[in-house]
Amino acid sequence: MVSSQDVLNIAYRTTEAFVDTIPKQERKKYGQFFTSRKTAEFMASLFAIDYAKEELKILDAGAGTGVLTIALAVQLRKNGYKGQITAVCYEKDAKVLPILFKNLECLNESLGVCYEIRRDNYLLSQNFNEIDLFNRVAEQYDMVIGNPPYQKIPKDAPEAKAMCEVCHGAPNMYFLFWAMGIHNLRAGGEMVYIIPRSWTSGAYFERFRSYLFRHCVITNIHIFGSRDKVFDGEFVLQETMIIKVKKTKEKSPYIRMSSCQASDFVDIRYYNVNYGTIVAPNQFVFLVTSAEELEILSRVNSQTNTLQSDDLRMRTGLIVDFRSREVLRDNSEDGSYPLIYSHHIRNGRVSWPDGRKAEYILTQKRGYLQENTDYLFVKRFTSKEENRRLQCGIYLKSDFSQYKYISTQNKVNYIRCDAPELAYGLFVILNSTLYDSYYRILNGSTQVNSTEINLMPVPSKDTIRQMGRELIGMELTEDNCNKIIDRWIR
Numbered sequence: 001m002v003s004s005q006d007v008l009n010i011a012y013r014t015t016e017a018f019v020d021t022i023p024k025q026e027r028k029k030y031g032q033f034f035t036s037r038k039t040a041e042f043m044a045s046l047f048a049i050d051y052a053k054e055e056l057k058i059l060d061a062g063a064g065t066g067v068l069t070i071a072l073a074v075q076l077r078k079n080g081y082k083g084q085i086t087a088v089c090y091e092k093d094a095k096v097l098p099i100l101f102k103n104l105e106c107l108n109e110s111l112g113v114c115y116e117i118r119r120d121n122y123l124l125s126q127n128f129n130e131i132d133l134f135n136r137v138a139e140q141y142d143m144v145i146g147n148p149p150y151q152k153i154p155k156d157a158p159e160a161k162a163m164c165e166v167c168h169g170a171p172n173m174y175f176l177f178w179a180m181g182i183h184n185l186r187a188g189g190e191m192v193y194i195i196p197r198s199w200t201s202g203a204y205f206e207r208f209r210s211y212l213f214r215h216c217v218i219t220n221i222h223i224f225g226s227r228d229k230v231f232d233g234e235f236v237l238q239e240t241m242i243i244k245v246k247k248t249k250e251k252s253p254y255i256r257m258s259s260c261q262a263s264d265f266v267d268i269r270y271y272n273v274n275y276g277t278i279v280a281p282n283q284f285v286f287l288v289t290s291a292e293e294l295e296i297l298s299r300v301n302s303q304t305n306t307l308q309s310d311d312l313r314m315r316t317g318l319i320v321d322f323r324s325r326e327v328l329r330d331n332s333e334d335g336s337y338p339l340i341y342s343h344h345i346r347n348g349r350v351s352w353p354d355g356r357k358a359e360y361i362l363t364q365k366r367g368y369l370q371e372n373t374d375y376l377f378v379k380r381f382t383s384k385e386e387n388r389r390l391q392c393g394i395y396l397k398s399d400f401s402q403y404k405y406i407s408t409q410n411k412v413n414y415i416r417c418d419a420p421e422l423a424y425g426l427f428v429i430l431n432s433t434l435y436d437s438y439y440r441i442l443n444g445s446t447q448v449n450s451t452e453i454n455l456m457p458v459p460s461k462d463t464i465r466q467m468g469r470e471l472i473g474m475e476l477t478e479d480n481c482n483k484i485i486d487r488w489i490r
């Protein structure tokens with residue numbers, strides 16, 4: 001008879017053997033990365049289920065070799081659950097199925113867990129609507145555990161079409177699995193998923209977040225300090241997190257957060273954070289890891305305006321340079337206008353021209369040109385190595401007064417200002433340590449997303465002007481911006 005610990009050991013041995021036989025490229029096709037043992041055990045430990053229930057039904061969609069189901073069943077039995085456990089595992093990769101079958105058979109023998117393997121496309125085999133044409137309610141589970149495939153699919157893929165309620169453009173499989181898992185969750189049921197962090201902000205995930213918070217509340221979040229530790233030796237580019245949601249409308253006053261650097265969770269730290277600090281009213285989710293970050297959030301969240309509400313909307317530059325070659329010029333010509341690139345943003349200013357190619361645009365097309373007025377420009381892309389995510393430069397029309405229009409490459413964002421002090425004031429905000437840190441908590445990627453910036457809480461337009469007046473004449477340093485902002489935002 002196999003013991004409950006052995007069953008997990010066996011599952012991990014077979015998983016390792018499988019990983020050795022299939023090239024990584026092939027596994028990538030299915031978004032196939034297996035959860036490490038410590039991570040699977042941690043995920044299983046998060047469930048807080050009613051042990052008085054006679055039967056518990058588990059869903060593991062994209063089960064791979066079955067390690068998550070096994071870790072969860074082992075945990076339930078270890079905690080003394082005596083009732084019936086039934087696991088339903090979906091898996092569409094034929095190569096992994098024999099291992100999944102063996103592992104679940106072993107689980108059945110050792111812990112009496114019933115299982116069903118469905119060799120099917122999980123997403124297409126469900127009906128995403130609450131009740132389908134034949135009035136069938138979706139299959140319901142008490143617990144959903146998963147490490148969904150991470151894979152972008154076209155917006156007209158059958159999975160995307162079947163779940164258009166949560167999609168915006170070309171979706172990623174991971175949040176379609178997550179949304180479908182919520183659909184399959186019984187009221188009051190719990191779901192633990194390991195997922196990338198990208199869903200927490202941005203317009204692309206807005207529909208998904210709205211669906212998530214219509215049905216569920218977050219109870220736990222775990223953040224990994226390092227990206228390469230979650231999938232034992234398999235370097236994964238995305239930053240990863242574990243989340244537990246509960247299908248209910250009742251929020252707990254706080255979310256149980258945890259974070260660790262080490263792959264074996266030895267250095268795990270726990271902390272409780274107010275629900276409203278993590279899930280903002282605009283449904284962005286802030287992954288706070290320290291008291292310092294909490295303070296940053298509470299300072300910024302004390303502001304009641306947004307760039308959007310103040311008519312200071314940030315927009316993305318107009319020109320995709322490699323698609324508009326016919327209108328680009330290396331030198332000034334009659335009727336040509338400045339074209340601002342992100343490399344022109346330097347030391348808090350826009351230094352144009354700087355002698356590179358295609359710095360002028362010769363066109364009368366209105367869609368390619370914008371009024372020459374005062375602006376704040378912000379780079380859209382920075383690299384991980386750079387110490388600031390928000391890098392901006394003040395552009396004053398008085399420095400380029402010979403031009404009626406200018407144009408912008410699509411790798412810069414810009415905010416149109418009606419006076420220099422407004423451009424200076426916005427610089428104080430976006431060049432401060434406070435807002436750079438806030439933006440990093442909000443968005444794990446290196447791209448500066450204008451939708452997110454437009455929804456950040458900021459001081460009123462009047463205050464921004466006053467901040468700007470204070471900066472005029474000073475050096476455009478982060479330090480000076482911090483001194484000004486510290487007087488206005490406490």
Ligand SMILES: C[S@@+](CC[C@H](N)C(=O)[O-])C[C@H]1O[C@@H](n2cnc3c(N)ncnc32)[C@H](O)[C@@H]1O
Pocket residue numbers: 030031032033034035061062063064065066067068090091092093096120121122123146147148149150
């Ligand atoms: C990231 S792996 C996780 C495997 C396992 N749950 C674990 O945690 O180790 C995702 C799994 O989902 C499977 N998969 C991908 N698309 C699927 C789909 N549409 N339906 C069912 N399974 C799918 C892949 O073959 C892969 O085994």
